[in-house]
Amino acid sequence: MKLSASRRYREVLKVFSRHGLSQVLEGTGLRKARNRATTGVHLRQAFEELGTTFIKFGQILSTRHDLLPEKITAELEKLQTGVSPLPFDSIRDVLEEELGEISRHFRHIEEKPLASASIGQVHKAVTIEGTETVVKVRRPGITDQVELDLKILSRLSHRLVHFPGIEETRQIEDLYYEFADTMRTELDFLREAENISEISRNFEDWPDVIIPFTDPERTTSRVLTMEYMEGLRFGEFREKHEEDPGFQKTRKEIAELSAEVLFKMIFEDGFFHADVHQGNFLLNENHELIVLDFGMVGSIDQQTRQKLMNIALAFSSNDAELLTDALLDITIEPVQGTDIDALISDIKRLLYRTSGRVLEDISLGEVLGKIFTLLRRYHLRLPPTSALLFKTLIMAEGTARAIDPGFELHNTIEKQGKRWMKERYRPDYVSRDMWRYAKLWKDIGTETPLMIKRMMRKGMNVGVEPKGWENIVAHFHMMVNRIAVTLLLASFIIALSLLLSVFRPDEGYQLLSWFLWGLFFLSIVLGASLIISILSSRHKFKHKKR
Ligand SMILES: Nc1ncnc2c1ncn2[C@@H]1O[C@H](COP(=O)(O)OP(=O)(O)OP(=O)(O)O)[C@@H](O)[C@H]1O
Numbered sequence: 298m299k300l301s302a303s304r305r306y307r308e309v310l311k312v313f314s315r316h317g318l319s320q321v322l323e324g325t326g327l328r329k330a331r332n333r334a335t336t337g338v339h340l341r342q343a344f345e346e347l348g349t350t351f352i353k354f355g356q357i358l359s360t361r362h363d364l365l366p367e368k369i370t371a372e373l374e375k376l377q378t379g380v381s382p383l384p385f386d387s388i389r390d391v392l393e394e395e396l397g398e399i400s401r402h403f404r405h406i407e408e409k410p411l412a413s414a415s416i417g418q419v420h421k422a423v424t425i426e427g428t429e430t431v432v433k434v435r436r437p438g439i440t441d442q443v444e445l446d447l448k449i450l451s452r453l454s455h456r457l458v459h460f461p462g463i464e465e466t467r468q469i470e471d472l473y474y475e476f477a478d479t480m481r482t483e484l485d486f487l488r489e490a491e492n493i494s495e496i497s498r499n500f501e502d503w504p505d506v507i508i509p510f511t512d513p514e515r516t517t518s519r520v521l522t523m524e525y526m527e528g529l530r531f532g533e534f535r536e537k538h539e540e541d542p543g544f545q546k547t548r549k550e551i552a553e554l555s556a557e558v559l560f561k562m563i564f565e566d567g568f569f570h571a572d573v574h575q576g577n578f579l580l581n582e583n584h585e586l587i588v589l590d591f592g593m594v595g596s597i598d599q600q601t602r603q604k605l606m607n608i609a610l611a612f613s614s615n616d617a618e619l620l621t622d623a624l625l626d627i628t629i630e631p632v633q634g635t636d637i638d639a640l641i642s643d644i645k646r647l648l649y650r651t652s653g654r655v656l657e658d659i660s661l662g663e664v665l666g667k668i669f670t671l672l673r674r675y676h677l678r679l680p681p682t683s684a685l686l687f688k689t690l691i692m693a694e695g696t697a698r699a700i701d702p703g704f705e706l707h708n709t710i711e712k713q714g715k716r717w718m719k720e721r722y723r724p725d726y727v728s729r730d731m732w733r734y735a736k737l738w739k740d741i742g743t744e745t746p747l748m749i750k751r752m753m754r755k756g757m758n759v760g761v762e763p764k765g766w767e768n769i770v771a772h773f774h775m776m777v778n779r780i781a782v783t784l785l786l787a788s789f790i791i792a793l794s795l796l797l798s799v800f801r802p803d804e805g806y807q808l809l810s811w812f813l814w815g816l817f818f819l820s821i822v823l824g825a826s827l828i829i830s831i832l833s834s835r836h837k838f839k840h841k842k843r
Pocket residue numbers: 378411412413414415416417418419431433509523524525526527572576577589590591592
């Protein structure tokens with residue numbers, strides 16, 4: 298059946314009106330809704346009724362405490378994708394269309410699905426070579442449905458929540474674009490297979506983490522064949538092993554591992570699993586962590602990663618000033634006019650209120666929500682790509698707590714902090730940064746005299762003898778070059794002292810530490826002689842002028 302855009306649009310409007318949400322569509326907005334508790338319930342029900350795309354959009358909205366009132370986000374957090382299984386005949390049709398005759402590929406496929414999810418239905422199978430696999434088949438018609446819903450959502454996204462402030466409306470739209478992008482990627486199983494390969498490579502050295510291998514011969518954009526993974530979900534594992542001696546320790550380690558996996562993906566690799574709900578983790582007999590479902594992934598560039606690390610480290614060390622500085626660093630709007638002192642004292646209050654509380658009582662979602670609300674109050678905007686990341690962090694904490702309710706995110710951040718510092722001051726990153734600064738100074742050195750020359754000619758109409766210009770430009774070049782080298786040496790000295798604090802001899806880095814000390818002293822000697830030469834040339838210049 299061909300999907301009709303106008304029919305679906307009418308359906309969406311009807312569902313919204315039936316749930317008493319016409320004020321949302323009319324643009325009077327959610328914030329003004331008289332009863333936010335019931336508005337949240339109705340919004341959740343309407344999203345559930347409208348299916349996959351709306352449910353997934355609602356799940357992302359639920360993490361944006363900066364955009365929606367808490368009563369509404371709390372309701373949206375309950376959104377679950379519950380879909381009924383498709384008859385095996387339609388699954389077989391897709392398999393035959395994609396792979397040709399099924400018996401050429403599989404000895405056996407179980408008709409009863411292992412799982413029936415929103416995008417795909419998963420069946421256990423044995424390949425012709427005898428390997429136990431699972432075949433994930435994209436639901437027929439889901440792509441058209443999602444595309445249509447995305448179109449409708451795009452129209453609704455700026456009408457859906459008509460806030461008084463312009464920035465929030467823009468944020469809802471930003472959020473929609475990011476969402477539409479990830480949703481489209483999730484529909485293409487070839488992309489999922491690529492994601493699996495990349496993440497498997499990143500976890501090559503992690504023996505406790507297992508990522509199923511894919512079967513490229515039997516994978517297309519609609520069919521994904523991969524290794525079958527036997528394991529228990531976190532809840533099942535807890536029930537089965539609760540009475541075992543040493544279970545407390547085991548579950549602590551598992552929760553920690555699940556968080557470390559995600560932290561590595563976000564902060565070290567910049568390529569992360571963005572759908573880390575409990576259903577996507579299994580534990581095998583050796584307590585190894587199996588990670589599934591790489592349809593939704595996010596990526597962050599190195600600069601943003603470093604800014605995020607700063608936020609996490611400042612947060613874990615309870616330092617309000619550092620945290621404010623790190624937050625200001627990641628916001629995308631200019632911060633002129635922001636009352637920084639007031640923001641620092643608000644952040645101080647927030648940290649004070651959260652740090653003393655018992656762990657089970659406080660969630661990352663709650664803290665992030667409060668930080669978002671603060672940023673909003675100060676008119677500071679986060680980059681649009683952050684939505685997926687924050688959803689992931691909040692989900693990851695919930696997942697770790699499913700196995701260990703006392704899981705402390707603070708501890709993981711502290712433990713990881715050291716690794717991040719080592720990562721950040723890896724020689725290749727340091728030298729790349731220094732090279733960037735050197736290039737920047739070189740550009741300033743070449744461009745500035747010309748700029749001054751042009752400005753003086755055009756704006757001030759000043760004529761200078763060509764010979765005079767040459768001297769000025771040559772002298773300027775020399776000055777800039779010297780300043781550049783001095784600055785470069787200064788940053789080198791700072792970087793070396795940081796490296797020295799991380800790679801200490803008492804932690805087994807004797808050789809590296811000696812080498813770094815050597816470089817450190819050499820840089821100081823060079824720096825000192827450069828400063829002396831600059832001072833003496835200044836003196837000479839003055840002397841000459843006279
Ligand atoms: N390799 C595997 N081995 C064993 N079970 C698997 C495997 N891959 C998937 N499953 C099972 O199938 C379920 C659904 O798979 P998956 O999450 O990849 O589908 P999805 O359509 O992306 O689901 P959702 O959108 O709800 O996250 C998993 O939660 C898991 O129970």
